[in-house]
Each structure stands twice: as structure tokens, then as C-alpha cells.
Amino acid sequence: MTSTDSVQEIQTTCCYCGAGCQLLFTVDKAENKILDLHPVEGRTNEGTACLKGWYGWDYLNDPQILTRRIREPMIRKGGKASPLEPVGWDEAIAFVADKFQEIKKRWGPDAFLAAASARGPGNEAGYITQKFARAVMGTNNIDHCARICHAASVAGSRQTIGEGAMSLSIPEIEDAEVIFNIGYNAAASHPIVARRIVKAKEKGCCIICADPRITETARIADLHLQLKGGTNVALTNALAQVIIGEDLYDKDFVQKHTKGFKEFWEVVKDYTPERAAAITGLSPQDIRFTARKYASSKHSVILWGMGITQFSQGVETVKCCCSLAMLTGNFGHYACGTGPVRGQNNVQGTCDMGDLPDVYPGYQSVTDPEIQAKFERAWGVPLSNKAGIQLTRVPEFVLHEPDPAKQIHAYYITGEDPAQSDPDLEEIRESLARIDVVVVQDIFWNKTAQYADAVLPATAWGEHDGVYTSSDRGFQRIRKILEPVGNVLPDWEITCRIATAMGYPMHYPNTEAIWNELIDLAPKFTGATYEKIQRQGSVQWPCWDKGPQDRGTMFLHAGGIFATPDGLGVLKTSPYQPPAELENPEFPLSLCTVREVGHYSVRTMSGNCRTLRNLEDEPGWVEMSPEDCAALELTEGEIVKIRSKRGAVYTRCMPTERVKPGAVYMTYQWWIGACNELTISALDPASRTPEYKYCACRIEKIPDQAWAKAEVARQYADIRKRMHIAQGGVA
Ligand SMILES: Nc1nc2c(c(=O)[nH]1)N[C@H]1C(S)=C(S)[C@@H](COP(=O)(O)OP(=O)(O)OC[C@H]3O[C@@H](n4cnc5c(=O)[nH]c(N)nc54)[C@H](O)[C@@H]3O)O[C@H]1N2
Ligand SMILES: Nc1nc2c(c(=O)[nH]1)N[C@H]1C(S)=C(S)[C@@H](COP(=O)(O)OP(=O)(O)OC[C@H]3O[C@@H](n4cnc5c(=O)[nH]c(N)nc54)[C@H](O)[C@@H]3O)O[C@H]1N2
Ligand code: SF4
Ligand SMILES: [Mo]
Numbered sequence: 001m002t003s004t005d006s007v008q009e010i011q012t013t014c015c016y017c018g019a020g021c022q023l024l025f026t027v028d029k030a031e032n033k034i035l036d037l038h039p040v041e042g043r044t045n046e047g048t049a050c051l052k053g054w055y056g057w058d059y060l061n062d063p064q065i066l067t068r069r070i071r072e073p074m075i076r077k078g079g080k081a082s083p084l085e086p087v088g089w090d091e092a093i094a095f096v097a098d099k100f101q102e103i104k105k106r107w108g109p110d111a112f113l114a115a116a117s118a119r120g121p122g123n124e125a126g127y128i129t130q131k132f133a134r135a136v137m138g139t140n141n142i143d144h145c146a147r148i149c150h151a152a153s154v155a156g157s158r159q160t161i162g163e164g165a166m167s168l169s170i171p172e173i174e175d176a177e178v179i180f181n182i183g184y185n186a187a188a189s190h191p192i193v194a195r196r197i198v199k200a201k202e203k204g205c206c207i208i209c210a211d212p213r214i215t216e217t218a219r220i221a222d223l224h225l226q227l228k229g230g231t232n233v234a235l236t237n238a239l240a241q242v243i244i245g246e247d248l249y250d251k252d253f254v255q256k257h258t259k260g261f262k263e264f265w266e267v268v269k270d271y272t273p274e275r276a277a278a279i280t281g282l283s284p285q286d287i288r289f290t291a292r293k294y295a296s297s298k299h300s301v302i303l304w305g306m307g308i309t310q311f312s313q314g315v316e317t318v319k320c321c322c323s324l325a326m327l328t329g330n331f332g333h334y335a336c337g338t339g340p341v342r343g344q345n346n347v348q349g350t351c352d353m354g355d356l357p358d359v360y361p362g363y364q365s366v367t368d369p370e371i372q373a374k375f376e377r378a379w380g381v382p383l384s385n386k387a388g389i390q391l392t393r394v395p396e397f398v399l400h401e402p403d404p405a406k407q408i409h410a411y412y413i414t415g416e417d418p419a420q421s422d423p424d425l426e427e428i429r430e431s432l433a434r435i436d437v438v439v440v441q442d443i444f445w446n447k448t449a450q451y452a453d454a455v456l457p458a459t460a461w462g463e464h465d466g467v468y469t470s471s472d473r474g475f476q477r478i479r480k481i482l483e484p485v486g487n488v489l490p491d492w493e494i495t496c497r498i499a500t501a502m503g504y505p506m507h508y509p510n511t512e513a514i515w516n517e518l519i520d521l522a523p524k525f526t527g528a529t530y531e532k533i534q535r536q537g538s539v540q541w542p543c544w545d546k547g548p549q550d551r552g553t554m555f556l557h558a559g560g561i562f563a564t565p566d567g568l569g570v571l572k573t574s575p576y577q578p579p580a581e582l583e584n585p586e587f588p589l590s591l592c593t594v595r596e597v598g599h600y601s602v603r604t605m606s607g608n609c610r611t612l613r614n615l616e617d618e619p620g621w622v623e624m625s626p627e628d629c630a631a632l633e634l635t636e637g638e639i640v641k642i643r644s645k646r647g648a649v650y651t652r653c654m655p656t657e658r659v660k661p662g663a664v665y666m667t668y669q670w671w672i673g674a675c676n677e678l679t680i681s682a683l684d685p686a687s688r689t690p691e692y693k694y695c696a697c698r699i700e701k702i703p704d705q706a707w708a709k710a711e712v713a714r715q716y717a718d719i720r721k722r723m724h725i726a727q728g729g730v731a
Contacts, residue, residue: 006031007026008027012462013470014345018190018471019470020476023049024040042537043169044193048195066608066613067604069486071486072488073457074087075092092456103410103436110406113139113412116130116142116416117145117414118415119415120464121464123353127518128492130361132499135381144416148391148422149310149344151689152311153340155687156315161564162564163556165340167331168556169473176205180302182304183210185216186305190471207220207221209223214226225286227280231280231576232308233316233577234271234576241291254326302321302338304341305343319574323572337555351363358388361525363524392690411432413438415443417446418432420674422676423691426646426677459488461478462481466478467515467530473552476538526546527546527552532546581696587697592694618672622642625662628662636653643678644678653699
């Protein structure tokens with residue numbers, strides 16, 4: 001093959017956020033090298049991509065900036081204190097299979113927990129991970145990072161409208177007449193979705209943005225509700241109070257399609273705009289304006305994100321948002337409804353695949369005997385009908401559960417970094433150190449891998465095939481661009497090999513075979529064959545029928561028929577409660593943790609892309625109001641120590657008018673300025689999602705800045721060493 005005829009163009013889906021942008025790579029197959037890329041026309045992205053789409057693939061070159069790729073399996077042969085040693089796959093698989101078997105025999109199936117991945121692996125691997133937990137280990141203890149993300153959206157939406165996903169599609173956003181954007185910063189999180197909000201504005205849409213910071217959406221909004229952090233429920237209840245109190249609700253829709261109106265009114269009737277104003281710091285006029293405007297259109301859309309879900313009242317806020325849409329008849333037609341815009345490239349998909357403790361693939365309940373029987377027939381083994389535990393409860397089931405028979409003894413982590421992304425990291429480290437068997441399956445060395453008894457190297461996005469689900473329920477293909485380097489295997493294949501070694505043979509020739517097994521077991525997805533996804537580019541579920549006439553579903557709840565058992569929506573909310581840990585004399589500021597536009601979650605991937613690293617690097621920043629900076633005599637770029645009850649880290653001071661005095665903000669991407677050393681593990685009681693958006697902290701000035709800079713440099717060098725970067729990495 002000469003290098004010209006070895007050049008190919010391969011289309012795939014971006015590996016970062018749930019916007020699902022389509023990218024076309026030009027690859028020299030003989031050289032195994034990416035030559036070029038361009039965003040191309042996709043259902044959601046219209047030929048555009050953000051900076052992570054354009055520059056976020058450099059990690060495939062393994063430049064070893066922050067960490068390095070894992071290229072061979074490793075195990076600790078002589079117990080926890082022994083070093084990780086490279087071995088062949090057979091030995092690694094036998095080691096892991098033995099350990100899991102031993103735990104199952106000694107402590108029972110529920111001593112095992114698996115975390116699936118919402119990132120590179122794709123839906124087929126997600127299906128295999130939950131099948132492994134359920135059919136091989138015999139437990140529903142299977143979860144993934146949706147727990148620490150949009151689990152509150154899934155729980156709150158399912159309780160009210162029956163379906164946890166976005167009711168509308170990304171393209172519909174631009175045709176909304178009113179957008180109520182609450183706790184969602186699209187410009188940083190989903191830049192290509194933010195385009196649709198800008199386009200809506202250009203088409204005359206009224207935008208109301210509820211966020212304690214001045215975000216880009218707040219800047220273009222007709223009204224910015226700069227509420228005090230942690231007061232969402234007071235605001236949403238007051239909106240409902242005005243809509244009902246002023247008789248602005250859609251009586252016909254409420255009567256025909258919902259229930260629970262009386263109980264709902266009983267809760268919200270006391271939330272007058274004046275009362276909510278006192279809690280939120282907003283004006284009663286602005287609250288009234290928002291309610292009236294939102295209720296004035298049949299094309300009102302609510303977009304929300306982590307600013308409502310990452311609170312201990314996350315589920316309650318979601319229920320109230322769904323109720324606002326029901327009260328105003330904003331479901332079941334074009335350009336209306338609810339938009340919990342899912343974060344990671346495949347977090348919608350990993351939920352779809354049943355990597356959740358209470359549902360099989362396609363949101364089929366593990367406690368329904370008929371469903372259980374169906375999966376028992378398909379998989380040929382008895383299955384548990386007991387819902388599993390959520391991954392945020394690991395500390396509870398490891399450190400705080402006194403009975404060893406009820407503890408978690410094995411944790412199989414396939415593409416998640418709890419030692420960086422979970423709250424209260426000291427507690428997480430203690431838990432990981434205590435668990436008998438920790439198996440980490442990843443593409444990079446991450447913080448969690450330091451606690452692993454076995455490390456299993458997987459192929460990355462770009463090195464395997466599969467399907468991702470975009471935020472708006474769209475199945476889209478990912479394709480192999482490069483041949484993987486090293487002794488690595490696709491995630492699904494690693495898990496199948498462990499299953500086979502444990503006496504439950506799992507063999508598939510390719511991802512399409514896995515997909516075909518899945519769609520036949522999940523009626524909502526049955527029509528979405530590889531062939532149809534290939535032909536249409538994107539198939540939005542539900543798609544019931546394999547024939548070409550069923551093209552999938554743009555918006556849910558058509559005709560006001562909800563996905564609940566009786567088809568009726570349920571109006572629900574609760575009284576407002578403040579966050580778990582409030583400002584106090586020792587820790588006088590509130591800390592909220594958000595996102596960095598050019599970097600992504602635990603940053604193993606974006607932190608190893610040269611262009612993105614050049615844009616922003618360790619130890620991150622803390623956004624503070626000019627008043628708070630002045631009080632501490634801090635200037636821009638100065639290294640500070642930020643401390644909470646749980647820990648302390650170094651970061652740089654960023655004075656900004658965009659935040660209010662008393663509230664500071666960090667992005668959670670940094671390994672040195674790791675804000676999860678500070679965050680609190682208070683959980684929403686229903687979804688078990690952590691309160692990442694609120695805890696108390698203080699900021700300490702460091703007079704000796706030369707020392708502080710040297711200390712940060714020392715910590716960076718230490719991280720690189722622990723991530724096995726010896727020499728040759730890009731410093
Ligand atoms: N303080 C604070 N903390 C937060 C948040 C916050 O707002 N504030 N947000 C939370 C949210 S919403 C989320 S979703 C989580 C995200 O937290 P995580 O899920 O832990 O982070 P990710 O960076 O998405 O990726 C996790 C791991 O997947 C690995 N990986 C990538 N591709 C593959 C693959 O193909 N195969 C395998 N096996 N591994 C792969 C990466 O190398 C990385 O180690 O963080 C949460 N943490
Ligand atoms: N560049 C980049 N993009 C990403 C990610 C990334 O790491 N980097 N992560 C992806 C993931 S996993 C997810 S889940 C999404 C998340 O995307 P978003 O949901 O946009 O997440 P955040 O930026 O954490 O929070 C959104 C907003 O909530 C606001 N907020 C904080 N407290 C409150 C409050 O009390 N009330 C209200 N109303 N708002 C509040 C914050 O100021 C912030 O502007 O992004 C995805 N996209
Ligand atoms: S908006 Fe999301 S999917 Fe699109 S290019 Fe950026 S990170 Fe990738
Ligand atoms: Mo997320």
C-alpha cells in the first residue's frame with residue numbers, strides 16, 4: 001500500500017460531550033496516523049464543532065503531559081503491598097476471575113459493585129458490563145457516573161412524566177419562544193447546544209436564565225435571575241404559585257393529562273413571590289415576570305443542568321420543573337418540554353443500557369417479575385430482583401457498615417475516576433484502600449488506578465467501533481480510526497473474557513452482534529439496527545420497529561400521553577430546604593464547583609492534548625468577587641489555599657465581576673487544585689447525587705508566593721511520577 005492509497009476518510013461521533021457532533025477524520029492507514037479532521041453535517045451539530053472536537057483527539061498520540069496511556073495488563077501478585085507487575089492477558093484475566101469468584105463465594109453476589117463508563121467504550125460495552133454484574137456476579141450493584149450527574153433528572157422525571165431523558169431534541173431548541181435556562185451553562189458545557197440558544201434569541205425567543213453567576217447565557221438573556229446558590233426549589237415553587245394563583249395554567253391539559261393538582265397546590269400555595277424573594281435574593285417582580293412569560297407560550301422550553309441536579313434537593317427541583325411544563329401544556333408537540341441536557345458523550349447511552357441499579361436495558365424494572373423472567377430466559381441464569389446500591393454509597397458500604405457480610409468487597413471500575421471525581425476525596429481514598437479487590441479498567445493511569453489490585457488496559461475512542469447515544473436520545477455510530485498500540489483490548493472483550501473465565505461463556509464476533517442482542521431485549525430500541533443508524537446517521541429512541549417507516553422519535557409524550565403506567569403525568573414538588581452545609585464563622589464563603597470550557601471531567605483525555613493544555617493548565621482558578629479579593633488583599637493569578645472542613649488545596653485567584661460576594665467557584669478539572677478534596681458527600685435522598693454545588697469554605701492568602709509556586713511545581717512533578725511518566729513526556 002502506498003501512502004496515498006492508504007489514506008481514508010472515516011466519520012465518527014465526538015468523544016466529549018452529549019451534543020454528539022459528527023467529525024470526519026482523514027487517516028493514513030499505513031502510517032496509522034491522523035492527518036486531518038473536519039466537523040461534518042450531523043443531526044445536532046450542523047457541520048460545526050467546539051474546541052474540544054477540533055483539538056481533543058491529541059491524547060491518542062499519548063504526549064504524556066499529565067498522565068500516560070496504559071499499554072499492558074498489570075496485577076499485584078503478592079497482595080496489596082506488592083507492586084503492580086506487567087503480565088499477559090491470560091494471567092490477568094485468570095487473576096481477576098479468581099478474585100471475583102472468591103468474593104462471590106465468601107460474601108455473596110451483593111459484595112460486588114461495578115461502575116460502567118459513560119465515556120469511550122460505547123453502548124455495547126455498557127450492555128456487557130451490566131450483563132456481567134447481573135448474569136455472572138448475580139447482583140444489580142451496577143452503576144455509573146450518571147449517579148453524580150443527572151441521576152436526579154432521571155429520578156425526578158420518571159416520577160412525574162415517566163421518562164428520564166430530554167423530551168425535546170437539540171435542534172428544536174432554536175424554535176422555542178421562551179427558554180427558561182436554570183443551572184445550565186451551555187457555552188462551557190455543550191458549546192454546540194449553546195449555538196441553538198443563540199439562534200433562538202436571533203429568532204425572537206425570550207430567554208430567562210437562573211444562575212448565581214453571570215454566564216454567557218445570562219449575558220444574552222432578556223432576564224437574568226441571579227439567585228443565591230442552593231435556592232432553586234424556592235424559585236420553581238414560586239413560579240408554580242404565580243402560574244396557578246394568577247390562573248395562567250392550561251386547565252384542559254392539566255385535567256386531561258395529569259393528576260396530583262390538589263396536593264401540588266397545597267405545597268406551592270405558600271411560595272408567594274415575596275416569600276421566594278426573601279430566600280432567593282431575587283425581586284418579586286422578576287419572579288412574576290418569569291412565571292407569566294413562561295406560561296404565555298406553548299413553545300416554552302426548560303433547559304437544566306448540574307446547577308439543579310447536584311444538590312440534596314435535586315430530585316425535588318426536577319419534579320417541579322417537569323410540573324411547570326405540565327401546568328402550561330408544554331409537552332407533546334414541537335419545540336416545548338424539558339431538557340436535562342446530558343453531560344458526557346455517552347451518559348444517556350449508559351443509562352439506556354441499564355448500567356443503573358434498578359433497571360435492565362431500556363429502562364425495564366429489575367423488580368418486575370415478567371421482565372426478570374424475560375432476561376432470565378435470554379441469559380440462561382436466575383437473576384436478582386433486588387435493586388442494587390448506588391456508587392455514591394461506597395463509603396457507606398465500606399467504611400460505615402459494621403457487618404462484613406453487608407459490605408462491598410469488590411469494585412470493578414471500568415472507565416471512571418472516583419478518586420478525582422467523587423466528593424470528599426479523603427473518604428473515597430480510605431474506601432478504595434479498604435476494599436479487598438479493586439479492578440481498574442481504563443485507557444490512562446488515573447488517580448483511582450493507584451488503588452487497583454489489577455489494571456486492565458482498554459482501547460480508547462478512535463480505536464474501536466460502537467454506538468453512542470447523544471443527549472437527545474440519538475443513537476450514532478463511532479468508528480475505529482486508528483489501530484491501537486500495545487497489548488490493549490476493547491472494554492467489552494475484556495469483560496467477556498472475565499465472564500468466560502468465571503464459567504459463563506460470553507463470545508461475540510463484533511459490536512453489532514452485541515447490539516442485536518440488546519435491541520431484541522429492549523422494545524424501545526428494537527427498531528434501531530446498525531443498518532438504520534448507518535442510513536439515517538442518527539436514530540432517536542423510542543424506535544420500536546425495524547422497518548424503514550419507523551425513523552425514531554423527535555419529541556416524547558405526543559398527545560400529552562406520558563410514559564407513566566396510566567399515561568398521566570404527576571404534578572409533584574416539595575417545600576424548600578437549604579443545602580446541608582452553610583457558611584459559618586470558620587468557613588464564611590460558599591463554594592460551588594463547575595466546568596472549564598477547554599477541559600473535560602477528570603482530564604485524563606483533555607489534559608493530554610497539547611493545544612488544550614496550552615489554553616489552561618494546573619492548578620486551576622478560584623473565581624471570586626472583587627470585593628472578596630480586596631478583603632483578603634488578593635490579586636489575579638496569586639496562588640491561594642482554599643480550605644473546607646474536609647481538606648485544603650492550592651489554586652490561583654481569579655477576580656471577576658461575574659460572581660457575587662460571599663460565593664466562590666472552582667472548576668473540578670484540576671488534579672492539584674482538586675476541588676473534591678473540599679466538597680461534601682451530602683446526597684439527595686432519592687437519587688443519591690452529591691451536593692457538589694454547595695459547601696462552606698475559606699480562602700487563605702499565602703504571603704510567600706515564590707514558595708507557593710515551587711510547591712505547586714513539586715506537586716505537578718509528583719503527580720507525573722505517580723502516573724508513570726518517567727522521561728520523555730511533554731512537560
Ligand atoms: N466537584 C465536582 N465534581 C464533579 C462534578 C462537578 O460538577 N463538581 N461533576 C460530576 C459529573 S457530572 C460527572 S459526569 C463526573 C465525571 O467523572 P468521571 O466519570 O470519573 O470522569 P471522566 O473524565 O468522564 O472519565 C472517567 C474515566 O474514563 C476513562 N476512559 C475514557 N475512555 C475510556 C474507554 O474507552 N474505556 C475505559 N475503560 N476508560 C475510558 C478516562 O481515562 C477516565 O479515567 O464527575 C463528577 N464530579
Ligand atoms: N468543557 C466541558 N464540557 C463538559 C464537561 C466538562 O468537564 N468540560 N462535563 C460534561 C458533563 S459530565 C456534564 S454533566 C455537563 C454539565 O454541564 P452544566 O450543567 O452546564 O454544569 P455546571 O457548569 O457544573 O453547572 C451549570 C451551572 O449551574 C450554576 N449553578 C450553581 N449553583 C446553582 C444554583 O443553586 N442554582 C442555579 N439555578 N444554578 C446554579 C453554575 O453557576 C453553572 O453555571 O457538561 C458536560 N460538558
Ligand atoms: S460540543 Fe460536545 S460533542 Fe460537539 S465538538 Fe464540542 S465537545 Fe464534542
Ligand atoms: Mo456529568
